[in-house]
Amino acid sequence: MKKFINDPEMVVVEELEGVALAHPDLVKVHFDPNYVVRADAPVQGKVGIISGGGSGHEPMHGGFVGYGMLDAACPGAVFTSPTPDQMLEATKAVDGGAGVLHIVKNYTGDIMNFEMAADLAKAEGMQVESVVIDDDVAVQDSLWTAGRRGVGSTVLAEKLCGAAAELGRSLSEVTDVCIKVKNMGRSMGMALTSCTVPHAGEPTFDLPEDEMEIGVGIHGEPGRARLPLKPADEIVEMLMEPIVSDLPYKAGDEVLLFVNSMGGTPLIELYIAYRKAYQICEQHGIKVVRNLIGSYITSLEMAGVSITLLKMDEDMLKLWDHPVLTPGLRWGK
Amino acid sequence: MSIYRDDTLEWITACADVLDENSHYLTKLDAAIGDGDHGINMDRGFNAVMLKIPEVADKDIGTIFKTVGMTLISTVGGAAGPLYGTFFLQAGMKSTGKMELNLEDWLLALESAVAGVVMRGKAELGDKTMVDALSPAVDSLKHSMDDHLSIGQAIQLSAEAAKQGMVDTIPWVARKGRASYLGERSAGHQDPGATSSYLILQAAADTWADS
Numbered sequence: 001m002k003k004f005i006n007d008p009e010m011v012v013v014e015e016l017e018g019v020a021l022a023h024p025d026l027v028k029v030h031f032d033p034n035y036v037v038r039a040d041a042p043v044q045g046k047v048g049i050i051s052g053g054g055s056g057h058e059p060m061h062g063g064f065v066g067y068g069m070l071d072a073a074c075p076g077a078v079f080t081s082p083t084p085d086q087m088l089e090a091t092k093a094v095d096g097g098a099g100v101l102h103i104v105k106n107y108t109g110d111i112m113n114f115e116m117a118a119d120l121a122k123a124e125g126m127q128v129e130s131v132v133i134d135d136d137v138a139v140q141d142s143l144w145t146a147g148r149r150g151v152g153s154t155v156l157a158e159k160l161c162g163a164a165a166e167l168g169r170s171l172s173e174v175t176d177v178c179i180k181v182k183n184m185g186r187s188m189g190m191a192l193t194s195c196t197v198p199h200a201g202e203p204t205f206d207l208p209e210d211e212m213e214i215g216v217g218i219h220g221e222p223g224r225a226r227l228p229l230k231p232a233d234e235i236v237e238m239l240m241e242p243i244v245s246d247l248p249y250k251a252g253d254e255v256l257l258f259v260n261s262m263g264g265t266p267l268i269e270l271y272i273a274y275r276k277a278y279q280i281c282e283q284h285g286i287k288v289v290r291n292l293i294g295s296y297i298t299s300l301e302m303a304g305v306s307i308t309l310l311k312m313d314e315d316m317l318k319l320w321d322h323p324v325l326t327p328g329l330r331w332g333k
Numbered sequence: 334m335s336i337y338r339d340d341t342l343e344w345i346t347a348c349a350d351v352l353d354e355n356s357h358y359l360t361k362l363d364a365a366i367g368d369g370d371h372g373i374n375m376d377r378g379f380n381a382v383m384l385k386i387p388e389v390a391d392k393d394i395g396t397i398f399k400t401v402g403m404t405l406i407s408t409v410g411g412a413a414g415p416l417y418g419t420f421f422l423q424a425g426m427k428s429t430g431k432m433e434l435n436l437e438d439w440l441l442a443l444e445s446a447v448a449g450v451v452m453r454g455k456a457e458l459g460d461k462t463m464v465d466a467l468s469p470a471v472d473s474l475k476h477s478m479d480d481h482l483s484i485g486q487a488i489q490l491s492a493e494a495a496k497q498g499m500v501d502t503i504p505w506v507a508r509k510g511r512a513s514y515l516g517e518r519s520a521g522h523q524d525p526g527a528t529s530s531y532l533i534l535q536a537a538a539d540t541w542a543d544s
């Protein structure tokens with residue numbers, strides 16, 4: 001497997017060095033423990049928002065640090081949860097006196113490390129709330145598993161909560177926004193190819209040329225089924241049906257439609273997917289009022305797409321439209 | 334006979350060696366039903382432990398175990414970091430101030446360590462996790478206590494119980510951790526966490542055979 005790297009051991013550190021050099025106006029990078037933090041942190045009187053997770057999903061989370069989104073992000077090794085000392089230091093660095101929200105994706109490692117960090121932060125007298133995002137409808141039997149995985153809705157939660165914090169809302173109000181996204185968002189992804197973790201050097205899973213994995217996770221976890229490859233429109237139908245029927249989304253609902261690349265799928269194909277997903281919403285009478293299309297929560301170089309629907313209300317629209325200025329997402333400022 | 338402080342240092346070194354030797358093997362097991370990083374992460378953690386250990390090598394066993402735990406928590410990441418970190422922290426708490434451990438001390442330390450793993454990971458026996466190797470090892474030590482075996486014999490038997498527990502995970506469907514997303518597809522694969530747990534306990538048995 002060919003990779004544009006120097007040394008598998010140095011991938012995360014060298015990436016962070018690049019981020020620091022590229023965006024000094026927006027973020028600072030702290031090493032040992034590693035975290036990306038807003039250049040002007042802590043913002044006094046504002047709720048701090050941090051997230052984190054394994055690396056390999058760029059721009060999530062470090063690319064979403066800045067005005068109107070995250071105050072800090074903790075990157076772990078590739079596909080490996082960061083550690084409590086990173087989260088604790090990041091929490092301290094962003095605490096402007098109004099408390100800190102931890103946005104956590106539902107993976108066993110992330111949950112345990114964030115729990116330990118929150119315990120430590122509370123022991124030091126900080127106010128910390130945590131919301132676990134678990135929007136992946138591909139996971140069935142969630143009672144008998146670690147539960148649904150946290151995927152695309154995480155990006156949307158970070159945007160909406162970031163805006164709520166900028167508007168001066170309290171920790172409990174910002175937490176409520178996050179819970180609303182958790183409750184109103186659903187996602188599902190698929191893979192055309194595997195990805196290769198730099199350190200492992202071999203593809204995470206074998207996927208023959210003429211097959212696809214429907215319901216794949218963002219670390220290459222298996223999904224619902226491995227099927228013969230189909231045309232784009234049929235694939236989008238396979239992703240949309242479980243999403244729409246899960247909440248369920250109904251006629252008259254207003255939604256944000258988020259079509260995401262797993263890293264290797266180009267924008268030209270994402271628009272093909274968006275077109276079909278939009279048409280399916282129309283058929284159900286669901287109104288697409290906002291969208292996001294691009295590579296935002298990736299799985300290294302995996303080819304594939306994920307689709308997220310988030311049911312919007314007036315307040316969420318206002319929060320979505322609020323200016324944002326981060327390396328990975330920016331408008332209106 | 335007892336396990337002396339230097340024996341525990343030898344055990345930690347043996348853990349680092351065995352995890353280094355088996356890094357690729359653990360990663361392969363993890364790639365089959367998880368995300369393919371368990372061997373890499375454990376190896377990274379114990380490399381950091383080996384750098385840290387000289388600073389506390391003249392301290393009590395509790396301090397040594399707690400240092401191992403804190404180092405794993407801050408270097409391993411994933412689920413294994415908090416779980417193995419908690420394992421050694423709890424064992425350290427039960428060994429505070431001790432310069433040697435008899436069989437009962439080791440049983441109490443291991444029992445507390447495993448209880449910590451259960452509390453942190455919320456896994457039960459049969460979920461196809463570390464607990465399936467660790468828990469039988471504790472039960473075995475209890476029996477050995479009742480049977481008045483030597484430490485060396487007792488720890489060898491507990492490692493064998495862990496091995497059996499590890500092998501028992503093969504046909505099971507995972508209900509915790511990332512492997513649980515596979516559902517039925519996780520059956521037929523040995524659990525990587527149970528495997529690293531066995532390796533750590535077997536390292537103890539090998540190191541302390543004459544205790």
